[in-house]
Amino acid sequence: MTTAHPLRAGTAHQSRSVAGHLAAVTALLAPLAAESRAEVLPLRAALGRALVHDIVAPVSLPPFANSQMDGYAVRSADLHDGGTDLRVAPPVPAGSRPPALLTGTAAPIMTGAMLPDGADAVVPIERAVPDSFPAAGSEASVTLPAVPAGTFVRPAGSDIVAGGRALAARTHLGPAQLGLLAALGRADVEVFKAVTVLLVTTGDEVVEPGRELPDGKIYDANGTLLEAAMAEAGIDVRRTGISTDEPGELRKLLRATSTEADLIVTTGGVSKGAYEVVRQAMEDQPVDFLHVAMQPGGPQGIGTFDGVPFLGFPGNPVSCLVSFEMFLRPALSALLGAPAPRAPLRARLGHGLTSPERKHQVRRGNLQPDGTVRLEGGEGSHLVHALAGSNALVHVPEGVTELAAGDEVEVWML
Amino acid sequence: MTTAHPLRAGTAHQSRSVAGHLAAVTALLAPLAAESRAEVLPLRAALGRALVHDIVAPVSLPPFANSQMDGYAVRSADLHDGGTDLRVAPPVPAGSRPPALLTGTAAPIMTGAMLPDGADAVVPIERAVPDSFPAAGSEASVTLPAVPAGTFVRPAGSDIVAGGRALAARTHLGPAQLGLLAALGRADVEVFKAVTVLLVTTGDEVVEPGRELPDGKIYDANGTLLEAAMAEAGIDVRRTGISTDEPGELRKLLRATSTEADLIVTTGGVSKGAYEVVRQAMEDQPVDFLHVAMQPGGPQGIGTFDGVPFLGFPGNPVSCLVSFEMFLRPALSALLGAPAPRAPLRARLGHGLTSPERKHQVRRGNLQPDGTVRLEGGEGSHLVHALAGSNALVHVPEGVTELAAGDEVEVWML
Numbered sequence: 001m002t003t004a005h006p007l008r009a010g011t012a013h014q015s016r017s018v019a020g021h022l023a024a025v026t027a028l029l030a031p032l033a034a035e036s037r038a039e040v041l042p043l044r045a046a047l048g049r050a051l052v053h054d055i056v057a058p059v060s061l062p063p064f065a066n067s068q069m070d071g072y073a074v075r076s077a078d079l080h081d082g083g084t085d086l087r088v089a090p091p092v093p094a095g096s097r098p099p100a101l102l103t104g105t106a107a108p109i110m111t112g113a114m115l116p117d118g119a120d121a122v123v124p125i126e127r128a129v130p131d132s133f134p135a136a137g138s139e140a141s142v143t144l145p146a147v148p149a150g151t152f153v154r155p156a157g158s159d160i161v162a163g164g165r166a167l168a169a170r171t172h173l174g175p176a177q178l179g180l181l182a183a184l185g186r187a188d189v190e191v192f193k194a195v196t197v198l199l200v201t202t203g204d205e206v207v208e209p210g211r212e213l214p215d216g217k218i219y220d221a222n223g224t225l226l227e228a229a230m231a232e233a234g235i236d237v238r239r240t241g242i243s244t245d246e247p248g249e250l251r252k253l254l255r256a257t258s259t260e261a262d263l264i265v266t267t268g269g270v271s272k273g274a275y276e277v278v279r280q281a282m283e284d285q286p287v288d289f290l291h292v293a294m295q296p297g298g299p300q301g302i303g304t305f306d307g308v309p310f311l312g313f314p315g316n317p318v319s320c321l322v323s324f325e326m327f328l329r330p331a332l333s334a335l336l337g338a339p340a341p342r343a344p345l346r347a348r349l350g351h352g353l354t355s356p357e358r359k360h361q362v363r364r365g366n367l368q369p370d371g372t373v374r375l376e377g378g379e380g381s382h383l384v385h386a387l388a389g390s391n392a393l394v395h396v397p398e399g400v401t402e403l404a405a406g407d408e409v410e411v412w413m414l
Numbered sequence: 415m416t417t418a419h420p421l422r423a424g425t426a427h428q429s430r431s432v433a434g435h436l437a438a439v440t441a442l443l444a445p446l447a448a449e450s451r452a453e454v455l456p457l458r459a460a461l462g463r464a465l466v467h468d469i470v471a472p473v474s475l476p477p478f479a480n481s482q483m484d485g486y487a488v489r490s491a492d493l494h495d496g497g498t499d500l501r502v503a504p505p506v507p508a509g510s511r512p513p514a515l516l517t518g519t520a521a522p523i524m525t526g527a528m529l530p531d532g533a534d535a536v537v538p539i540e541r542a543v544p545d546s547f548p549a550a551g552s553e554a555s556v557t558l559p560a561v562p563a564g565t566f567v568r569p570a571g572s573d574i575v576a577g578g579r580a581l582a583a584r585t586h587l588g589p590a591q592l593g594l595l596a597a598l599g600r601a602d603v604e605v606f607k608a609v610t611v612l613l614v615t616t617g618d619e620v621v622e623p624g625r626e627l628p629d630g631k632i633y634d635a636n637g638t639l640l641e642a643a644m645a646e647a648g649i650d651v652r653r654t655g656i657s658t659d660e661p662g663e664l665r666k667l668l669r670a671t672s673t674e675a676d677l678i679v680t681t682g683g684v685s686k687g688a689y690e691v692v693r694q695a696m697e698d699q700p701v702d703f704l705h706v707a708m709q710p711g712g713p714q715g716i717g718t719f720d721g722v723p724f725l726g727f728p729g730n731p732v733s734c735l736v737s738f739e740m741f742l743r744p745a746l747s748a749l750l751g752a753p754a755p756r757a758p759l760r761a762r763l764g765h766g767l768t769s770p771e772r773k774h775q776v777r778r779g780n781l782q783p784d785g786t787v788r789l790e791g792g793e794g795s796h797l798v799h800a801l802a803g804s805n806a807l808v809h810v811p812e813g814v815t816e817l818a819a820g821d822e823v824e825v826w827m828l
Contacts, residue, residue: 043623047642061799063632068794070687094659094689095619096630110687112619112729112796114630159791160799167802174828175646179639179731180802183632187624205509205526209457210601216510216528218477218597225593228461232589245508273484273524275508315526317593343805343827345759346785371760377573380482382526385475385574388581388594391757413757413827414588 017398018326018360021292024302026331028309029195032262033335037193043178048234049191050337055167057184060157065115067092068152072106072128072144073119079146083129088140091133092116106142108133115153122152170337192336196236198261198308199226202243202250202268202277203315221317221384222267229324233332233339245269247280254281258308265328268315271299278312287312293398295359296381297322316381322362325393325412342412347392350374351405355396364390365411373411390414431812432740432774435706438716440745442723443609446676447749451607457592462648463605464751469581471598474571479529481506482566486520486542486558487533493560497543502554505547506530520556522547529567536566584751606750610650612675612722613640616657616664616682616691617729635731635798636681643738647746647753659683661694668695672722679742682729685713692726701726707812709773710795711736730795736776739807739826756826761806764788765819769810778804779825787825804828 016024038052067073073092078084091108092098092115100117101107107116115122123144125131134140160166166184171177173191181189206220207213220242230237240257243250243266250266258264269278270289278301279289287303287310296319301312313323325342333341350372355361364387365373373394377386395410396403403409430438452466481487487506492498505522506512506529514531515521521530529536537558539545548554574580580598585591587605595603620634621627634656644651654671657664657680664680672678683692684703692715693703701717701724710733715726727737739756747755764786769775778801779787787808791800809824810817817823 043638044641044645047645057799059627062796063627064630070685094617094630096628098630110689111685112617112632154794154796158794159797166799175639175642175735176798176802176804176828178642179635179735180798182623182638183635183731183798185623185625185627185633187622203508203526208601209596209599211599213473213477213599214510216478216508216512218526219599221593221597224457224596225589227458228589228592231458231461271484271525275524317597321589321593343781344783345781367757367759369758380568380572382476382568383573384590384594384597385471385580388590390590414590 015291015293018292018294021300021302022327022330025311025327026334028302028311029263029331029335032195032332033192038190039193040188040190042188043181043186046173046189046191047175047178048338049173049194051167051169051171051173052190052192054165054169055181055184055186055189057160057162057164057166059184060162061159061183062154062156065156066112066154067109067115067122068111068154069122069124070110071122071124071152072142073101073109073116074106074121074123074144074147075101075103075118076121076147076149076151078104079144081146083143083145085141085143088134088142106144120149120153121147123147124152172338172340174340192338194234194236195332195336196238196260196262197230198254198258198264199223199230199237199239200243200250200253200264200266202245202266204245206242208242222315222320225317225384226265226267226313226320226324229321233329235332243277245275245277247277247283250277250281254305258305261308264305264308264310265313266301266310267313267320270301270312270314282310282312285310293359294322294326295356295361295379297326297362298359300327314381317384318364318381318387321387322393326362345411345413346408347371347373347411349394349403349405349407349409352403353396354402355400357401358398360398361396363394363396365392365394366390367392367411367413373409429705429707432706432708435714435716436741436744439725439741440748442716442725443677443745443749446609446746447606452604453607454602454604456602457595457600460587460603460605461589461592462752463587463608465581465583465585465587466604466606468579468583469595469598469600469603471574471576471578471580473598474576475573475597476568476570479570480526480568481523481529481536482525482568483536483538484524485536485538485566486556487515487523487530488520488535488537488558488561489515489517489532490535490561490563490565492518493558495560497557497559499555499557502548502556520558534563534567535561537561538566586752586754588754606752608648608650609746609750610652610674610676611644612668612672612678613637613644613651613653614657614664614667614678614680616659616680618659620656622656636729636734639731639798640679640681640727640734640738643735647743649746657691659689659691661691661697664691664695668719672719675722678719678722678724679727680715680724681727681734684715684726684728696724696726699724707773708736708740709770709775709793711740711776712773714741728795731798732778732795732801735801736807740776759825759827760822761785761787761825763808763817763819763821763823766817767810768816769814771815772812774812775810777808777810779806779808780804781806781825781827787823
């Protein structure tokens with residue numbers, strides 16, 4: 001660091017909006033959404049992935065009109081005010097097509113069983129006299145109140161009609177979406193492959209957790225933090241050891257390990273200091289180093305290394321996580337439908353804050369049950385204990401310099 | 415179903431509040447929180463688990479006072495209004511302890527490097543004249559403005575002090591918590607073992623997805639839906655095939671497969687109909703079948719089967735998921751710290767609704783970016799397509815019969 005490094009001085013003062021950088025990251029990763037990157041998985045393995053194509057319902061749900069209650073299937077026209085005696089027909093068997101219901105009869109039916117032809121309503125057993133079913137094979141009658149047609153009937157197709165679009169392409173597959181695919185009879189589904197990221201942390205001053213900590217060094221939190229955040233988002237993460245601050249070594253490490261990666265992500269070495277290993281290692285590559293109008297996480301690198309898409313995140317843990325949450329995660333959500341996008345929630349600030357005018361500030365906070373959000377820690381991007389005590393990111397858009405307690409902000413639950 | 419089944423008539427009309435049933439489920443599963451169920455995992459494998467014990471910080475974070483900027487480390491007392499010329503000292507090396515800073519000198523320092531003894535502030539390079547560092551080994555001086563002590567210094571222990579509690583027992587380990595453990599030098603961590611659930615869906619009328627669908631039958635959505643919901647919550651799920659409605663067969667199936675399970679969960683066969691295979695299979699076991707004041711998901715079974723904790727969920731998909739979200743998931747969160755509890759959010763209803771007075775109603779909805787929630791589908795517990803189009807559960811507490819558009823409700827993001 002003993003000489004001034006006028007590294008790409010032309011780009012060093014470039015500044016870009018958060019939206020502009022997200023668009024650039026999304027463009028870089030657009031090839032990941034190619035249909036050639038699809039694979040067919042059994043439903044249980046598709047959790048957290050997203051659909052390549054629309055899913056059209058091959059059957060209606062429910063497939064047939066069925067009873068919503070335990071009771072008697074009836075022809076509503078048979079029933080009159082004041083109660084009507086009907087002969088008890090043989091019970092409707094579960095799981096098969098019952099015979100048609102004769103006029104003047106009522107058939108015991110259980111929840112979910114197919115309504116017999118002719119029947120158009122169900123009287124719950126609680127409203128019948130007597131209010132329990134007669135013994136098998138016995139001749140019996142039952143007194144039932146009048147009910148409108150359709151009472152306690154789930155019509156065929158009332159949830160979805162065969163031929164209708166059940167799920168759209170790029171829908172994220174959580175439990176409910178997989179449950180719907182199962183209800184439609186699907187045992188497997190075509191989804192986008194998981195994205196493989198090679199994650200490389202850098203710095204002569206960082207040490208692997210579990211080792212001894214020499215004077216002046218810190219433990220590497222970035223690797224664990226980002227690996228976990230990426231894994232939670234469905235990314236297949238591969239890690240190297242920590243790279244030194246020697247650019248040639250980092251290049252060698254990347255060349256040895258990046259062949260199968262869809263994306264390289266590094267941490268550290270991207271700002272305007274003298275030792276900036278990632279900048280230096282990328283000197284011959286089409287990579288831009290720029291400043292995004294965001295706090296923390298301003299310094300960012302983006303481009304390709306030997307043709308592999310590359311993102312360079314800054315070196316502090318909170319900056320790393322914010323970079324992931326603001327750029328990589330939403331780009332993948334937009335392109336592939338997975339991970340599921342963070343829901344933009346509204347909350348009231350528990351207390352006031354200030355923010356630099358020309359930056360989108362991302363604070364860490366705790367969303368309280370009363371709907372207010374309490375900030376955790378200060379602005380410092382090294383505050384990983386404060387981050388660990390937070391459950392949400394709090395957004396202060398560019399142009400906003402001051403907010404008071406009670407003002408509404410957008411928050412993302414982590 | 416041809417005879418009335420007065421199964422446990424004494425308990426059939428038992429009704430219990432949601433809170434009462436949650437307490438019962440939590441008590442049933444309390445042995446899972448025994449410290450004997452701990453295991454030590456490397457950090458990457460501990461994602462989604464929870465801590466058995468408090469974690470005390472073995473080091474302070476930051477471990478030493480360091481620079482927040484690239485610039486010059488200074489003794490603030492050396493600097494005076496109007497600018498002061500200082501001799502440039504040798505640069506502070508990253509990752510080791512620098513020599514003390516002599517009076518009247520300023521040492522080039524990069525972000526994160528240890529502040530030399532004697533230095534108490536950092537002047538950013540942008541505020542220096544000249545605003546770039548001199549070449550290595552050259553004699554040079556720099557003109558710096560006056561700054562207060564502490565400027566751009568991250569004091570040792572400003573995030574957490576050694577000996578302080580970094581994380582509490584039963585904290586859920588997400589990316590930020592694992593990142594903190596790494597920052598503290600931990601390579602592994604003691605967590606509760608994953609809970610193993612044996613999941614059994616029942617019913618003569620349900621067919622495995624992927625097979626042909628005979629007349630009157632439906633595909634089994636419950637197995638896929640619950641397996642995915644449980645897997646997302648960190649549960650180790652084992653599934654059997656679908657059980658028939660023959661109680662002896664279900665008993666045999668459970669005896670053959672439940673030996674290693676922490677919990678058996680069945681779906682279907684727990685209400686007051688005539689064919690209720692789960693009720694019948696549990697006749698000789700200490701199991702209660704009761705009604706919880708909740709819609710959907712009222713009928714519930716709870717007890718033990720051959721000594722293994724048992725929960726019987728109702729047979730409709732939405733009822734299954736609501737049962738899981740209202741009882742099993744929060745019980746595990748309370749006992750083990752994992753999965754992370756659902757955050758109770760507040761939202762305004764997009765339109766009005768009605769709800770039975772004596773029941774806690776759980777509706778499905780979509781939380782909109784403007785903070786309102788739109789209900790999806792009706793109350794019907796078979797509406798799995800509507801469920802798949804929802805991102806939230808909407809709570810209408812017992813005693814509330816009507817809500818208007820704009821009224822505030824509690825929602826849980828799914």
